[in-house]
Amino acid sequence: EPEVTQTPSHQVTQMGQEVILRCVPISNHLYFYWYRQILGQKVEFLVSFYNNEISEKSEIFDDQFSVERPDGSNFTLKIRSTKLEDSAMYFCASSDNVGTQYFGPGTRLTVL
């Protein structure tokens, strides 16, 4: 069964450093998403991406965040200058054209 994959599984970084989280969506999906989940809290929408552009972003997704689909398979989330409050699980998801979303296993980001 096709699945969304994410790397790395755990990323530790110093405050102010840049991080790139990587995702490989399901191959025939056209819609891509990033969500985050602070420990013990609900999953929050960050950004959606379709047709090589952002279709919607949340208030959390400020100028420090960017997304890219550099080739036909990868989808990345970059945080330019990490803050302590960026520590969370980051989930990538992809969906088909009827909106059914499948999530990856997540990347745990720890900012020290």
Added chain:
Amino acid sequence: GENVEQHPSTLSVQEGDSAVIKCTYSDSASNYFPWYKQELGKGPQLIIDIRSNVGEKKDQRIAVTLNKTAKHFSLHITETQPEDSAVYFCAASISGGSNYKLTFGKGTLLTVNP
């Protein structure tokens, strides 16, 4: 924007009993309602979903009901087993266009006691 409320936050049942988790949503334009199961340290796993043109959907021991008028939907798990223990999230979305972003509830920690 959409707001999804989920109750209860924790639920403990005996193996073999039924479990019911309820969610309400605020945006009447929402038309897609998935449920996800999240085990410790893992990503949300889709277990069942329902669209607004359907009132009920069942898949083996799991069923979801939707009341569009009242803007609420529920997850029903029958004959619970210890492996059903996890956090369950409901979500709502407006399906269509170029974006299907999900708005999640706060989750329900289900514990099935053997």
